[in-house]
Structure formats: structure tokens, C-alpha cells
Amino acid sequence: MTDESQPSGLPPGDAVLDLLVIGGGIVGAGVAREAAMRGLGIALVEQYDYAFGTSSRSSRLLHGGLRYLAQWRLGLVREASLEKRIIHRIAPHLAQPLAFVFPTRRGSQWSKWKLSIGVKLYDLLCGGRNFGRSESLSAAETTELLPGVNQDQLTGAVRYYDALTADARLVIDTLRSAERHGAFLASYTRLEAAERRGDHWHCTLREAATGRARTLRVRAVVNAAGPWADRFPQSRAQLRLTKGVHLVIDRKKLPVPDAVVMPEDSRILFAIPWGERVILGTTDTDYDGPLDAPTCEPQDIRYVLDVVGRAFPGSGIEPTDVISTWAGLRPLIAQPDGRPSDISRRHQINEGEQGWWDVTGGKLTTYRLMGEQTVDQIIKRLGLPGGPSRTDREPLVPPRLAEGVSAIVPPPVSREVVEHYCRREWARHLDDVMIRRTSWRHYHPDHAEIAQRVAGWMAEVLGWDDAQREQELARCR
Numbered sequence: 001m002t003d004e005s006q007p008s009g010l011p012p013g014d015a016v017l018d019l020l021v022i023g024g025g026i027v028g029a030g031v032a033r034e035a036a037m038r039g040l041g042i043a044l045v046e047q048y049d050y051a052f053g054t055s056s057r058s059s060r061l062l063h064g065g066l067r068y069l070a071q072w073r074l075g076l077v078r079e080a081s082l083e084k085r086i087i088h089r090i091a092p093h094l095a096q097p098l099a100f101v102f103p104t105r106r107g108s109q110w111s112k113w114k115l116s117i118g119v120k121l122y123d124l125l126c127g128g129r130n131f132g133r134s135e136s137l138s139a140a141e142t143t144e145l146l147p148g149v150n151q152d153q154l155t156g157a158v159r160y161y162d163a164l165t166a167d168a169r170l171v172i173d174t175l176r177s178a179e180r181h182g183a184f185l186a187s188y189t190r191l192e193a194a195e196r197r198g199d200h201w202h203c204t205l206r207e208a209a210t211g212r213a214r215t216l217r218v219r220a221v222v223n224a225a226g227p228w229a230d231r232f233p234q235s236r237a238q239l240r241l242t243k244g245v246h247l248v249i250d251r252k253k254l255p256v257p258d259a260v261v262m263p264e265d266s267r268i269l270f271a272i273p274w275g276e277r278v279i280l281g282t283t284d285t286d287y288d289g290p291l292d293a294p295t296c297e298p299q300d301i302r303y304v305l306d307v308v309g310r311a312f313p314g315s316g317i318e319p320t321d322v323i324s325t326w327a328g329l330r331p332l333i334a335q336p337d338g339r340p341s342d343i344s345r346r347h348q349i350n351e352g353e354q355g356w357w358d359v360t361g362g363k364l365t366t367y368r369l370m371g372e373q374t375v376d377q378i379i380k381r382l383g384l385p386g387g388p389s390r391t392d393r394e395p396l397v398p399p400r401l402a403e404g405v406s407a408i409v410p411p412p413v414s415r416e417v418v419e420h421y422c423r424r425e426w427a428r429h430l431d432d433v434m435i436r437r438t439s440w441r442h443y444h445p446d447h448a449e450i451a452q453r454v455a456g457w458m459a460e461v462l463g464w465d466d467a468q469r470e471q472e473l474a475r476c477r
Contacts, residue, residue, distance in 0.1 A: 024171070042183045058328060059270060061365075077125050087165070093408075098258070116136045142154060220378050228291060234353050242284050244281060248324045333346070
């Protein structure tokens with residue numbers, strides 16, 4: 001943990017780089033790692049903290065997308081199914097194989113015979129190397145596995161495999177790898193303007209902490225800003241934003257051994273075991289509010305708990321049982337017709353203006369492939385030198401650098417790990433640690449008391465005075 005180099009910041013003012021990535025979420029991180037490992041000069045800037053937006057507010061699943069089989073999007077399912085295995089290979093500490101149980105009922109569009117065929121096809125699309133073999137369960141086997149499950153019209157269940165991850169940790173560790181291979185990284189730094197002059201983009205960047213602006217010259221720009229991607233004048237991205245809400249409860253309230261699929265008409269929600277907790281979600285509704293602060297409304301909580309109540313009638317889970325919530329935005333490729341859940345999660349990589357690439361759509365599971373395909377296009381289009389991709393083979397971080405600081409379940413609360421996040425993982429604010437480095441805010445019922453301790457440690461490490469410490473506590477609340 002102590003021998004990793006200090007994060008690099010921006011390059012010298014007279015530097016000319018191959019590539020500037022806008023956005024420090026999972027897609028931007030994947031592009032940065034891919035470019036750095038192939039020898040390109042690369043910088044990445046993020047206007048907030050890394051993984052601030054969508055990439056710390058997902059369902060935390062690596063999955064092929066079983067429901068996409070019903071839409072006959074076989075290519076998308078195969079693509080994601082292979083990528084989830086790759087992530088398990090390069091980041092085993094962030095890819096925990098997880099069984100999913102999908103109860104089936106008479107009169108439902110999710111019939112047992114269709115799902116039984118579907119999960120076998122799901123295994124085949126993973127190259128026959130899924131995390132476990134799918135199976136069909138009888139009604140009796142289902143009720144034994146899931147005590148308290150609704151038995152009305154129950155015909156049984158299918159059981160298949162995907163994986164659980166820690167979305168923000170996946171971003172951070174991908175960036176740690178990018179930085180180790182030479183990428184320049186700067187959080188709390190935004191792109192203020194970009195102008196094409198000759199063969200280069202002149203990009204004005206402004207640091208939030210100092211207010212200082214500086215210009216960086218690059219051959220190409222990758223817009224990987226997620227929900228913000230259509231806000232740049234040069235962007236050709238057309239997005240349809242949808243909101244997804246998640247709730248966290250104590251696992252004693254819903255002691256499921258595996259993840260449980262809870263269908264609601266054509267949409268499916270999940271109950272996902274997460275250490276001593278269970279994650280419930282997600283919603284999928286159109287959104288047109290502030291991009292940096294989507295909220296979980298009382299009606300969102302009620303909707304999710306009503307679905308859980310129908311799936312497990314005796315669970316009795318109430319809003320007072322909710323430990324924490326988060327709400328995130330999906331930057332889907334614009335498609336005016338149809339329900340949000342019907343919109344394809346396929347990604348697009350387009351060069352709009354010369355040397356400006358918009359990378360939109362996609363999903364957490366396919367982030368590495370998106371990075372590889374983006375850099376392939378840039379190398380070919382600009383005639384840049386660059387070796388073959390190896391991001392599917394090299395580990396994100398060596399095991400010794402992940403131990404104790406990066407895992408799916410949050411680490412124990414300690415000053416040592418807080419100091420690591422501040423000195424080695426770019427944490428500047430209290431919520432950077434409480435939410436995106438550790439998930440302590442979402443995992444622990446006594447998160448307010450933990451925040452007090454963490455703020456004290458960060459004050460010593462980062463030199464905060466009492467007033468700034470109180471500002472950080474208020475910001476985190």
C-alpha cells in the first residue's frame with residue numbers, strides 16, 4: 001500500500017498529448033487505462049470526484065443482461081457476458097460470482113419454460129464458462145431456498161449466475177492502473193473551453209480548488225462525460241436520461257441467500273445480498289432534473305418496497321428500515337419512443353468534429369471493451385503508434401495494493417485506510433471517502449458518527465481547520 005506512486009496531476013504546460021479524456025467515470029477510466037497501456041500520451045479530467053455520477057450509483061452488478069434475451073439482443077448479451085468474465089480475471093477482488101433466483105408464476109410473461117431455455121442460452125453466450133451452471137427449480141425447491149417468497153401461482157424458479165462488484169472501486173482501481181502506466185489524472189478540474197487549431201485541440205482547464213486555468217494541447221478529445229456528455233458545444237451526443245433508485249436494508253430483514261429477481265410487469269427489480277446488507281432496486285424512469293443531484297423521493301422508496309412486499313408478503317419492510325439510498329442517472333442513447341427499460345444499453349463511439357469523439361451509452365460491465373474500441377478508432381484515424389490491447393489480461397492492481405483498501409464489502413473503519421485514500425487515491429472531500437472509496441455512508445447505520453471520526457482524520461492528513469471540517473460534515477450530510 002505504501003509503495004504506489006503519488007497521483008500525477010496534469011502535465012507541464014508546454015506538453016502536447018495524444019489524448020484528453022473528459023469524465024472520470026467508468027467509461028473515461030477505461031479509455032484512460034487502455035490509452036496509457038498502449039503508449040499514448042493521455043490526460044483525464046473530472047469536474048467532481050472520480051465516479052461521482054452514474055459510476056457510483058448503479059446496481060453494482062456485472063451482468064450479461066438476462067432480460068435482453070427476451071428482446072433478442074443476443075450480441076449485446078454475449079458481449080457483456082464475455083466482459084464480465086474478463087473483469088473477474090483482471091479484478092477478482094471486485095467481481096464476486098453471485099447466483100440469481102428468478103421465481104416463475106402462472107399467467108406471467110416470464111414463464112418457467114421460456115426462462116429455462118433462456119438461462120441455458122445465457123450460459124452458452126458466455127462461451128460456456130459462466131460463473132456457475134444454470135438450473136431450473138421446482139416450486140418446493142424454490143420455497144425451501146427462499147423462505148417467505150410469495151407462493152401464489154408459483155411454478156418454480158430458474159437459477160443463473162452473474163457477479164457483484166463495487167462500481168466506484170472499479171473506477172478507482174482502473175484509474176490507479178492508468179496512472180501507473182503514465183496517465184495524467186486531475187479530479188475537480190473541468191473543461192471550460194475547447195478550440196480546434198490546426199492539428200490540435202487547445203483545451204482550457206480550470207481547477208476548482210485554486211480557480212486557476214491552464215491550456216492543454218492534445219491531438220484528440222474523448223467525451224466520456226456520461227449524463228453531461230451532450231452539454232459541450234462540440235458534442236453530437238443525444239441522450240435520454242433515466243433515473244434509477246436503490247435502497248439498502250439490513251440483511252436480517254430479508255435474509256436471502258442469493259440475489260432474487262422480482263419482476264414487475266416487463267421490468268425486473270433485484271434484492272442483492274451485500275455482506276450484512278441487501279440492496280433493493282432499481283427504478284427506471286425518465287429524468288429531466290439537476291444532473292449532479294438526482295434524489296430518491298418518498299414515492300421511489302414506496303414503489304421499491306411495494307415490489308418487495310409483493311415478492312415477500314411477510315417481510316414487513318417499511319421506509320424506517322431503509323439504512324440508506326442512492327439515485328443515479330443512466331445516460332442512454334436517445335430514443336424518443338418506448339419505455340425507458342426498453343431502450344438499448346448498447347454503446348456508441350462517434351467522431352463528430354475532427355478529433356473529437358463522443359462515447360455514449362453502454363453499461364458498467366462493458367466499460368473495458370468500450371475503452372479498447374475507442375482507442376482503436378483514435379489510433380487508426382490519427383495514425384498514432386500503439387501496440388495491441390492487453391487490458392483484458394493485466395490485473396488492475398496487484399493483490400498487495402488491493403488488500404485492505406479495495407473490496408466489494410467496505411473495509412473496517414480505520415485511520416490507516418483513510419490516509420491511504422487521501423494520499424494514494426485522490427480523496428479531497430469527506431464524501432469522497434465515505435461514499436466512493438468505501439461505501440461506509442451506505443453500509444453502516446451509524447454513518448454520521450463514522451463521518452465525524454473520518455473528518456477528524458482527514459483534517460489531520462489534509463490540513464483542514466475547524467471551519468473546513470464542519471463544512472465537510474455539512475457537505476457529506
